[in-house]
Amino acid sequence: MTSHSFASGSVAFIGGGNMARSLIGGLVARGVPAQTIRVAEPVAELRDALTRDFGIHGFSDNAAATAQATTWVLAVKPQVMRAVCEALAATAQATRPLVVSIAAGITAAQLERWLGGDLAVVRAMPNTPSLLGAGVTGLFANARVDAAQRALAADLLEAAGRNVWIGEESLMDAVTAVSGSGPAYVFLLAEAMQAAAEAEGLPSEAARTLIQQTLLGASRMLIENDEMPSELRRRVTSPGGTTQAAIETFEAGGFRDLVARAIHAATERGRQLSAAND
Numbered sequence: 001m002t003s004h005s006f007a008s009g010s011v012a013f014i015g016g017g018n019m020a021r022s023l024i025g026g027l028v029a030r031g032v033p034a035q036t037i038r039v040a041e042p043v044a045e046l047r048d049a050l051t052r053d054f055g056i057h058g059f060s061d062n063a064a065a066t067a068q069a070t071t072w073v074l075a076v077k078p079q080v081m082r083a084v085c086e087a088l089a090a091t092a093q094a095t096r097p098l099v100v101s102i103a104a105g106i107t108a109a110q111l112e113r114w115l116g117g118d119l120a121v122v123r124a125m126p127n128t129p130s131l132l133g134a135g136v137t138g139l140f141a142n143a144r145v146d147a148a149q150r151a152l153a154a155d156l157l158e159a160a161g162r163n164v165w166i167g168e169e170s171l172m173d174a175v176t177a178v179s180g181s182g183p184a185y186v187f188l189l190a191e192a193m194q195a196a197a198e199a200e201g202l203p204s205e206a207a208r209t210l211i212q213q214t215l216l217g218a219s220r221m222l223i224e225n226d227e228m229p230s231e232l233r234r235r236v237t238s239p240g241g242t243t244q245a246a247i248e249t250f251e252a253g254g255f256r257d258l259v260a261r262a263i264h265a266a267t268e269r270g271r272q273l274s275a276a277n278d
């Protein structure tokens, strides 16, 4: 951690599911003292696993978890966010924490309103590679977030990977559609490649290794070569060769348009989640 550690206060996670687990694991791995991390999770097995694996404090009650915390991370599903916030409004008004939400769709204004108003809110959109410290998080801060709180939120999410600050909140639904959901698109590609490889006669295990290492190697080239994807693709594509045959098939099938429509659908769903759970 940098100088903005939570040693002066503590961080309370509300909801101890998949994403909270990834973020908590990242914080502990980066040396944040476990005794400064609290989690409220109603499912006893999940709560016990978090306290056992990371040595953090577990609570079944949200109010108890937040009572001593200067930073709250709201990590419940969008569908329960309003009820969770409204039940914590009195505590929020009494203690004025920095509120960080990772929920898809739910806006900073909604969170502020449900928590009683006039609060510093950071909306964050991490992704599951956070578990490995290889995540990326889009962050938006409302006007009440000061420089120290901004640094605190950045530290919190940097434990999970890289951060990208977004100036306009309306773009957070596009962030969600690109990087929040994005790992699933890569996994879908891996599933489709696996099925196609087996259809061509490759043994399952051999195909698995070929696909895993291809996705890893291509991702590393995207980052480490720092060249446009189109240029990297050009170098794989010999004229009249095998790659060209595949790429022409993708293009003829409307691959780019399909990706655009998928990301648009995810962006729209983010907006709908905001309206549906208001």
Ligand SMILES: NC(=O)C1=CN([C@@H]2O[C@H](COP(=O)(O)OP(=O)(O)OC[C@H]3O[C@@H](n4cnc5c(N)ncnc54)[C@H](O)[C@@H]3O)[C@@H](O)[C@H]2O)C=CC1
Pocket (backbone or CB within 6 Å): 014, 015, 016, 017, 018, 019, 020, 040, 041, 042, 043, 046, 062, 075, 076, 077, 078, 080, 084, 102, 103, 104, 125, 126, 127, 128, 180, 181
């Ligand atoms: N899974 C992902 O890839 C990502 C998820 N998100 C967001 O993170 C949030 C959580 O998602 P996941 O971790 O995937 O879901 P999850 O279902 O694994 O975790 C949510 C947890 O909240 C607990 N919970 C339910 N009601 C509660 C309450 N009243 N008080 C406290 N805890 C309660 C549940 O028992 C569950 O363990 C969602 O809002 C989602 O939009 C954001 C980025 C990526």
Ligand SMILES: O=C(O)[C@@H]1CCC=N1
Pocket (backbone or CB within 6 Å): 104, 176, 180, 181
């Ligand atoms: O699918 C979802 O709604 C969440 C948000 C981004 C990834 N998972």
